[in-house]
Amino acid sequence: MPDLVRIAEEVEVTKTPRELRRKNKPVAIITPLRSVGRAKKYKAKTTADFAAFRSAFGSWEDVDTDKLLKDIYETRHRATRPPVSI
Secondary structure, three states: OHHHHHHHHHHHHHOOOEEEEEOOEEEEEEOOOOOOOOOOOOOOOOHHHHHHHHHOOOOOOOOOHHHHHHHHHHHHHOOOOOOOOO
């Protein structure tokens, strides 16, 4: 399928998607891939990162967790959208 390979190579070079059509109807889209096979680079944690993490420890100490959970579940069951009229 040399035509398809040619189109795929064009998409790779131009970084723009191509729409494939049959009888003037779209049947597929060929899109360029981002970075294939490249893992995200790992950013080493700094001393500041660890200090920020440790400073958050205990910050929810004064929160009443039972009340928080009750409020969360009540909010989930509260209707916030207007009724649908047909």
